[in-house]
Amino acid sequence: MRIDLCGVRGSTPAPGAEFVRYGGHTSCVAIAPDGAAPRLILDAGTGLRRVTGLLAGAPFTGTIILTHLHWDHVHGLPFFAAGDRDDARVALLLPEQLEGSAGAEEVLARGMSPPHFPITPAGLRGDWSFGSLAPGVFKAEGFTVEAREVPHKGGRTFGYRVSDGHSAMAYIPDHCPTALGPGPDGWGEYHPAALALAAGVDLLIHDSFLRPDEVAAEASFGHPAADYAVALAHRAGARRVLLTHHKPDRTDDALDALATRFRADPTVTVAAEAHSIDL
Numbered sequence: 001m002r003i004d005l006c007g008v009r010g011s012t013p014a015p016g017a018e019f020v021r022y023g024g025h026t027s028c029v030a031i032a033p034d035g036a037a038p039r040l041i042l043d044a045g046t047g048l049r050r051v052t053g054l055l056a057g058a059p060f061t062g063t064i065i066l067t068h069l070h071w072d073h074v075h076g077l078p079f080f081a082a083g084d085r086d087d088a089r090v091a092l093l094l095p096e097q098l099e100g101s102a103g104a105e106e107v108l109a110r111g112m113s114p115p116h117f118p119i120t121p122a123g124l125r126g127d128w129s130f131g132s133l134a135p136g137v138f139k140a141e142g143f144t145v146e147a148r149e150v151p152h153k154g155g156r157t158f159g160y161r162v163s164d165g166h167s168a169m170a171y172i173p174d175h176c177p178t179a180l181g182p183g184p185d186g187w188g189e190y191h192p193a194a195l196a197l198a199a200g201v202d203l204l205i206h207d208s209f210l211r212p213d214e215v216a217a218e219a220s221f222g223h224p225a226a227d228y229a230v231a232l233a234h235r236a237g238a239r240r241v242l243l244t245h246h247k248p249d250r251t252d253d254a255l256d257a258l259a260t261r262f263r264a265d266p267t268v269t270v271a272a273e274a275h276s277i278d279l
């Protein structure tokens, strides 16, 4: 499979001259079968706009799976030109909400409807469907996808493991393992859901929002230190880890410093927008 990093920023986009090399778009990863166009998209942050460019003028035909409904994971939806056209076909899946009986489209419309935004999800052109996911294993666009709930803050959040039968990747962009306790090294618990998602994968793409010195004051915002992501990858036997969901004020120089801190470990890479990885 080919993985295109379309948005690696967390919380809110980060435009500007200090954010050029790692990129400012929020969470979005596009996955394509070997040699084909992207068909499976994880999260619909503003990076979703980049997927249109990967499709070379063609409409998007495929599935978008959201980890959760925070702004930085959905705000690209109405700006996805390849999905908002008459010949597009898009299945959008999001974690089943446990409170109330609202369906997926209704939950999405709470943040995407007047007066917050000019149109509702039903106003997107093309053939869109909206569905809810429970934790478990399912098929999407020829891939096997496993969904597991992970601790975050303010809304049910899933991590995903995607396999094509030859290689596997795990995607956990928003994760607060300290919510379950300090764990063996103080970075948070290496809990069964995280370990199972990352077990033996070729690539783990994981939340690395905080520096160690920020954890004490900021872990309550729902994110871990990059050190947790690296340790999780090692404990789970992941072959590589990509540090992502960068803090919006983390400049290129600050992300270079993060890469330098882990330079002795060849399995660690700091995620940068527009990079592709072939697994």
Ligand SMILES: [Zn+2]
Pocket: 010, 011, 027, 070, 072, 073, 173, 174, 245
């Ligand atoms: Zn986020």
Ligand SMILES: [Zn+2]
Pocket: 068, 070, 152, 174
């Ligand atoms: Zn979030």
